[in-house]
Amino acid sequence: MNKHPSIVRSTLHESSKHDSGPKHVAGAAEYIDDIVEPVGTMHAYLALSSRAHAEIGSIDFAAVKAAPGVIGVLTAADVPGENDVSPSHKHDEPIFAEGRVQFWGQPLFAVVAETRDQARRAAHLAKVDYTDLPFATNVRAAQAAGGKLVTEPLKLERGDVAAAMASAPRRVRGSIAIGGQDHFYLEGQIAMAIPGEDEDVTVFASTQHPSEVQLMVAHVLGIPLHSVTVNVRRMGGGFGGKETQGNLFAAVAAMAAKKWRRACKIRPDRDDDMTATGKRHDFVVDYDVGYDDNGKIAAVDAVYAARAGFSSDLSGPVTDRALFHCDNAYWYPAVRARSEPLYTNTVSNTAFRGFGGPQGMMAAERWIEDIAYSLGKDPLEIRKANFYGTDTDNVTPYHQTVEDNIVHRVVEELEASSDYQARRAAILAFNAKNAILKKGIALTPVKFGISFTATWYNQAGALVHVYKDGSIHLSHGGTEMGQGLYIKVAQVLADAFCVGLDDIKIMATTTGKVPNTSATAASSGSDLNGMAAWDAARQIKERLVVHAAKLYQCDEAAVLWVPGGVQAGDQFVPFAELVASAYLNRVQLSAAGFYKTPKIHWDRATGQGHPFYYFAYGASVSEVTIDTLTGEYIVDRVDILHDVGRSLNPAIDIGQVEGGFIQGMGWLTTEELVWDDKGQLRTKAPSTYKIPVASDVPPVFNVKLAEWSVNAEPTIGRSKAVGEPPLMLAMSVVEALSMAVASVADYAIAPRLDTPVTPERVLMGCERLKREARG
Amino acid sequence: MSAVSHAIRFILNDEEITLTDVAPDQTLLDFLRLEKRLRGSKEGCAEGDCGACTVLVGRVMNDEIIYDSVTACIRFVASLHGTHVVTVEHLAGKNGTLHPVQQAMVDEHGSQCGFCTPGFVMSLYGLWMRDANPSQGAVEKALQGNLCRCTGYAPIIRAGKAISSYGAPEADPLRAERIALKARIQALNDGSRVEIGTGKARVIVPASLDDFAEVYAANPEATIVAGSTDVGLWVTKFMRNVGPVIFIGHLQELKRIVETDGELQFYAGVSYSEALPKLNAHFPQLGELWDRIAGEQIRNMGTIGGNIANGSPIGDTPPPFIALGAKLQLRRGNQRREIALQDYFLAYGKQDRQPGEFVESVTLPYLPDGERFAVYKISKRRDEDISALCGAFCIRLGDAGLVEMARIAFGGMAATPKRAEAVEAALIGKPWTPDSIDAAIAAFTEDYQPISDMRASAEYRLLTAQNLLRRFFLETTGEGQRLKREVA
Structure with missing residues (x-):
């Protein structure tokens, strides 16, 4: 049938390479700082507060304004619209502090100068008159100070918790502190704004959420959305850190650009980026769990207190998602989970891959561990005993029934393929013989809910043009931050039109092409935008089929899409030829596609609904060796089996799993955020904040996709989201470290390590267990 | 005093650069990005820790060109006199054909967001020049100074091991043209001292060790820059004005390693990387420590003398050197004195070093039997x-x-x-x-x-x-x- 053998077959579900790969390796991929600047581009730089909480008396700008190259200063008084970039629309996040600073590092004003170096130097020259106020920077201090919240808390409840707890044969109470995490995207925050005629402004922003930047810039300038165009070709990493945190930078650049009618770029240095932008929330979870002698959980009652920072930002939905994942993969017959998004005098914490889910799941693994050590059992046995059932025992704390549970198969396969049982036996024997080095092994599951819990975000648009030479122009609302979204959506479109990937030009994301988009977040990028692009292709294809049937005089049903074109009755028509004739016959060759996720609904007031379209699953086994003299350790081996449904691109998905795991391992092991007693973040550069390096990768690192998995829901290609879920696979590292620590007290005491499990925490954990074992 | 010239001269990729006006604190990264508009090298941290700005710097050592990976963010332009700087833009062929290192990275899916990628490419390139078929351990070691937040490194490590299947190292232009390149590099250096600017803006590149001793004794207020792995941060992070600056990283006499029957003497300009083979031979215990000091680029730049001279309480060389009974040779003009290394550190930020005096070498007695x-x-x-x-x-x-x-x-x-x-x-x-x-x-x-x-x-x-x-x-x-x- 195919008379054109040069035409490639479908690349959907195949490992197409990242579309920017050749440009990345040549240094030719453009990031915002690489774009050729318009003549006369100015540079802005933020001046940050050096107090955690203080009244601002006056600011003396004399030295700033006299510094070389300085064009001017922007303060709160210079904001034409509202001095606010709060994404929660609570009006609690000023661009520039007014009257009072609420955290160390809060922007006070911006200096605009001819060069970035001049602006940066001048920003340090202001004399600020502070009057200190009391402050609380962490969860316990904020609770002690009255527990002020930045947004409404959430409660999830199902079953009679009090009765179930009272009748449970065993109880465990405890708490776990789970540390935060800096995104450490390699490309820091940056924006460049170019003023246009009338009220227009064009902004190049490193953002996961162009429509939000558009909204914030409009809001700050006091102009309608149609006057602001936001462009994003790619980000040098996002991970949630560019969902809302780019707003302020874009707004400052736009303000300066409009005020002085010159282009303006703003880029903080790494220290300022880490000091002035939000991070993953750290949590303290206080829990009370009832269970029986077999380790089956009867009831869970837990409070999830989070360091939200000085404003709400995304702390509401982040702490909500922690509660949504308080179960991980486990059935709780009775459960009550409450959130406390606490006001603290720290930078406002924000989205980070997993969005609160990882913290919720880490706490669940903690009480599994407590139960296991109290009963003298392998924690894996307790995990399996508490997995959700497939037909019964399958209702979540938010009253959604788990309909697609594959955790049993994933865990069984991994347990076998990783040789878990034999290795655990060998490790127990090793530990019995060795006094100083101890080993641990653990298998932990992941179940992660897919969809934005804000139901309206679950929509997407795409704009597809077919030009009359058959080349195709693809735009959608998703942004590329390295995760391979662009190539995946292009694969969807190439498959839909039965053409090669080379026929498709992937366009930079811009608010001018697709409006009112959602953040590329919540792992939803390819689910939403892939479907929207597919919908656009469907519309164009339907028109082309009508045209082909007419032209070649066959039934529409006899027009078939085949590689390289259509088969119309007996006639094969190459795609370009079909398109050219369609143009001459005045067929519209452009379409806007749209998609909204079906089935989902959520009532926050009652804590009930069906917030997730489906769940992604996975499991990992980690093996570690610790040094009980120093607390140092090595992750020796990791085996992963992860579920991405029917993969749209296995190479890209494996990349997400490997990268997500290592990033999660960093969060849980060496990435420690330390604030000093003045409220200043002391870990604010790679010299002090330690993300994993190449030699932290486990020497044995077996990563597999569950190739048999097919999404039970009709998602694009029956695939599943992959951005966030793999991060939580790293929990097995913590649990393996725990086992190694537990060995020093013959596994009779739960080690209860807080995270990140630094060498210091391992050593102090060993010391505590030895002390307690001695009595 | 030596003859004096007034231009910093080096080769950037194919272009010969002559700078008669260069600030002592001008970084190579800013020079590449802002002045030469070569924007493949990225700024990730401006403190030499993330490697996104990694470039290669070639210099002639013992009549051979040696290319070292370095972090351009904390390398000063004035330190590049008589070198060949190779950036990521130089790798692909004129027709756009990717270099074997680049193609391996593409094919192994070694880039995601791509921002760190040029730095990884350059680090892998530097490794491949020395070791065409590196082990996994060698790849990991070469990449210790490069941070990637997306991939989890696994595909980059795979790429690092696969490079030679994409091309032979002998065919690499820098290898094939090394004789011509060496001649070009050597032609840049006429053996004179380079002096540019006055006062705080003064740049001094001495012609020899004796010339350095002389000029420093006469200008004790100057900052000495060898590898710039510490001073670089004074500039990029703390915006300190470090001028005038005397650059000494190029001085061959300060790169001497002297093995005698009883002891091993490192002159102050020996980098960590250069010291490693001899250290391993005499003190294998130190080899393991060495591999855990910073990343490859910093080990290529940072010097033994610098780690001692600046007196940091957390430098990694003083504790083992003190335990080994090291002695420090200090020099001012033509006066030399020797002290026990442990006596050099007087208090936080205070060392036993007189104005105009510098650390010339450190001597480690071999470990006696027993x-x-x-x-x-x-x-x-x-x-x-x-x-x-x-x-x-x-x-x-x-x-x-x-x-x-x-x-x-x-x-x-x-x-x-x-x-x-x-x-x-x-x-x-x-x-x-x-x-x-x-x-x-x-x-x-x-x-x-x-x-x-x-x-x-x-x-x-x-x-x-x-x-x-x-x-x-x-x-x-x-x-x-x-x-x-x-x-x-």
């Missing part, structure tokens, strides 16, 4: 991290099995690298037994009152320091167990 030596570095992250503490131990037992000599020194435990004199005193004359160790451990609190900071708590530092003495004891008695990461 002396046991070990060094342990403790850090939050195993590689490319600054020590929370670093402990070094050297003991000699007498015929009766009693401790005859003990030199124990720690970094990270006090305001300077410091001997554990009370612990040593508790050990001297005692039998080398667990009981003696227990007794000596109590003396740690006399020697050290460490601080708590972002790297570790005081409690952890003290406990770990004590445990390191236990480890040393166990290792000398054959029961030691140390963590080892085994890779293929």
Whole structure:
């Protein structure tokens, strides 16, 4: 049938390479700082507060304004619209502090100068008159100070918790502190704004959420959305850190650009980026769990207190998602989970891959561990005993029934393929013989809910043009931050039109092409935008089929899409030829596609609904060796089996799993955020904040996709989201470290390590267990 | 005084650069990005820790061109006189054909967001030039100075091992054209001192070691820059005005390593990378530590003299060198003096160095038979991290099995690298037994009152320091167990 053998077959579900790969390796991929600047581009730089909480008396700008190259200063008084970039629309996040600073590092004003170096130097020259106020920077201090919240808390409840707890044969109470995490995207925050005629402004922003930047810039300038165009070709990493945190930078650049009618770029240095932008929330979870002698959980009652920072930002939905994942993969017959998004005098914490889910799941693994050590059992046995059932025992704390549970198969396969049982036996024997080095092994599951819990975000648009030479122009609302979204959506479109990937030009994301988009977040990028692009292709294809049937005089049903074109009755028509004739016959060759996720609904007031379209699953086994003299350790081996449904691109998905795991391992092991007693973040550069390096990768690192998995829901290609879920696979590292620590007290005491499990925490954990074992 | 010229000259990719006006604190990265508009090299941290700005710098050593990976963000332009700077833009062929290193990265899916990628490409390129078929361990070591937040490194490591399947190293242009390149590099240097600017803006590139001694004695207010791995941050992070600056990283005489019958002498300009082979030969215990100091680029830039001279309490070379009984040779003009290394560190930020005086070399006596030596570095992250503490131990037992000599020194435990004199005193004359160790451990609190900071708590530092003495004891008695990461 195919008379054109040069035409490639479908690349959907195949490992197409990242579309920017050749440009990345040549240094030719453009990031915002690489774009050729318009003549006369100015540079802005933020001046940050050096107090955690203080009244601002006056600011003396004399030295700033006299510094070389300085064009001017922007303060709160210079904001034409509202001095606010709060994404929660609570009006609690000023661009520039007014009257009072609420955290160390809060922007006070911006200096605009001819060069970035001049602006940066001048920003340090202001004399600020502070009057200190009391402050609380962490969860316990904020609770002690009255527990002020930045947004409404959430409660999830199902079953009679009090009765179930009272009748449970065993109880465990405890708490776990789970540390935060800096995104450490390699490309820091940056924006460049170019003023246009009338009220227009064009902004190049490193953002996961162009429509939000558009909204914030409009809001700050006091102009309608149609006057602001936001462009994003790619980000040098996002991970949630560019969902809302780019707003302020874009707004400052736009303000300066409009005020002085010159282009303006703003880029903080790494220290300022880490000091002035939000991070993953750290949590303290206080829990009370009832269970029986077999380790089956009867009831869970837990409070999830989070360091939200000085404003709400995304702390509401982040702490909500922690509660949504308080179960991980486990059935709780009775459960009550409450959130406390606490006001603290720290930078406002924000989205980070997993969005609160990882913290919720880490706490669940903690009480599994407590139960296991109290009963003298392998924690894996307790995990399996508490997995959700497939037909019964399958209702979540938010009253959604788990309909697609594959955790049993994933865990069984991994347990076998990783040789878990034999290795655990060998490790127990090793530990019995060795006094100083101890080993641990653990298998932990992941179940992660897919969809934005804000139901309206679950929509997407795409704009597809077919030009009359058959080349195709693809735009959608998703942004590329390295995760391979662009190539995946292009694969969807190439498959839909039965053409090669080379026929498709992937366009930079811009608010001018697709409006009112959602953040590329919540792992939803390819689910939403892939479907929207597919919908656009469907519309164009339907028109082309009508045209082909007419032209070649066959039934529409006899027009078939085949590689390289259509088969119309007996006639094969190459795609370009079909398109050219369609143009001459005045067929519209452009379409806007749209998609909204079906089935989902959520009532926050009652804590009930069906917030997730489906769940992604996975499991990992980690093996570690610790040094009980120093607390140092090595992750020796990791085996992963992860579920991405029917993969749209296995190479890209494996990349997400490997990268997500290592990033999660960093969060849980060496990435420690330390604030000093003045409220200043002391870990604010790679010299002090330690993300994993190449030699932290486990020497044995077996990563597999569950190739048999097919999404039970009709998602694009029956695939599943992959951005966030793999991060939580790293929990097995913590649990393996725990086992190694537990060995020093013959596994009779739960080690209860807080995270990140630094060498210091391992050593102090060993010391505590030895002390307690001695009595 | 030497003849003086007034231009910094180097080759950038294919272009010969001549700069008659260059500030002492002008960084190579800003020069590339802002002046040459070569924007493949990225700024990720501006402190030499992330590697996104990695480029290669070629220089002629022993009549060969040696290319080292360096971080352009903290390398000063004025330090590049007489070198060949190679950036990521130089790798692909004129027709756009990707270099084998680049193609391997593409095919192994080694880039995601791509921002760190040019730096990884350059680090892998530097490795491949030296080692066409590197082991996994060699790849990981070469990449310690490159951070990637997306991939989890696995595909980059795979790419690093696969490069030679995409092309032969002999065909690489830098290898094939090395004779012509060497001639071009050598032609840049006419043997004169380079001087540019005046006052705080003055740049001095001395012609020789003697010329350096002379010019520094005459200008003791100048900042000496060798590898710029410390001074670079004074500029990029703290915006300090460091001028006038005397650049000494190019001085061949300061790169000498002298092996005599009794000792090993490193001149101050020897980089960590250059020191490693000889260190490994004489002090294999130090080789393991060396691999955990910073990343490859910093080991290529940073010098032994610099690590000592600036007096940091957390430098990794002073503790083991003190424990080995190192001596320091200081020079001012033509006057030289020698002191015990331990006596150089007077107080936090204060060293025994007179105006116009510099560290010329450090001498390590070989370990005599019968002396046991070990060094342990403790850090939050195993590689490319600054020590929370670093402990070094050297003991000699007498015929009766009693401790005859003990030199124990720690970094990270006090305001300077410091001997554990009370612990040593508790050990001297005692039998080398667990009981003696227990007794000596109590003396740690006399020697050290460490601080708590972002790297570790005081409690952890003290406990770990004590445990390191236990480890040393166990290792000398054959029961030691140390963590080892085994890779293929």
